[in-house]
Structures are given as C-alpha cells and as structure tokens.
Amino acid sequence: MNNRIYYLASCDTCRKIIKSLPNTDKLEFHDIRQNPITAAELDEMYKLSGSYEALFSKKAQLYKSLDLKNKNLKELDFKKYLLEHYTFLSRPVFIIDGKIYIGNSQKNILEVAKALS
Numbered sequence: 001m002n003n004r005i006y007y008l009a010s011c012d013t014c015r016k017i018i019k020s021l022p023n024t025d026k027l028e029f030h031d032i033r034q035n036p037i038t039a040a041e042l043d044e045m046y047k048l049s050g051s052y053e054a055l056f057s058k059k060a061q062l063y064k065s066l067d068l069k070n071k072n073l074k075e076l077d078f079k080k081y082l083l084e085h086y087t088f089l090s091r092p093v094f095i096i097d098g099k100i101y102i103g104n105s106q107k108n109i110l111e112v113a114k115a116l117s
Helices: 012-020 039-049 061-065 075-084 106-116
Strands: 004-007 028-031 093-096 099-102
Touching (some): 012 106, 039 075, 039 099, 093 106, 099 106
Parallel strands (some): 004 028
Antiparallel strands (some): 093 099
8 A cells, every 4th residue: 555645736735734744755646636536545545534524624615605514414425525526525634554644733744744754
C-alpha cells in the first residue's frame, strides 16, 4: 500500500499543510478535483476510518446549500455524497503505513508529521 494524500490543489489550507510537512516525497499526491475518488478508494478509507461520516465535511458549501444538516443522513447517504462531489471530503486525508488521518486539525497534522518523519 502506497502512502497517499487526498487533497485539493487549489486549497490554501492543503498547500500550507503540505509545505509544513517533512518527507512529502514519500507521498503519492491525489488531487480530488482533477482525479475524483473512486468507490474502491472510498471503501479503503472507510475500512481505515470505520465511518463515511468521519470522512465527510460538514463545512462544505454544498452541505449548507443543499440543507443537508436538516436531513437525517445515514452512512450510505454520506457515501453517496462523497462519491458525487469532491467538496464533501474532509481534507486533507492521509493514508500512511495503513493508518488514516482525516482533516486539518493541528493535532492531526502533528501526527502526520510524526508518521512521515
């Protein structure tokens, strides 16, 4: 299994995080806008995280515009939305040595830096 980052090349936060990390040459970069996530990739993330909801960004503009917070979303709904539009992925997502790191919290990024060191 390759170490990967799923990110958005146009996202300032993603770019800032990548710049701050050591040994990014060890990562396979996957820009989710240019190369949408496949069902197989999403299933791999699901197996590592245990939940589609954990991968889902409730900060996405589409989440607000589709009024999803007022809908009773189930795991399969989260999966459907994640496959439909890249903006629903909580970015960045790292898979390093079989472990998944989701999102841009400071704690998460420190763990990613340690894993890459």
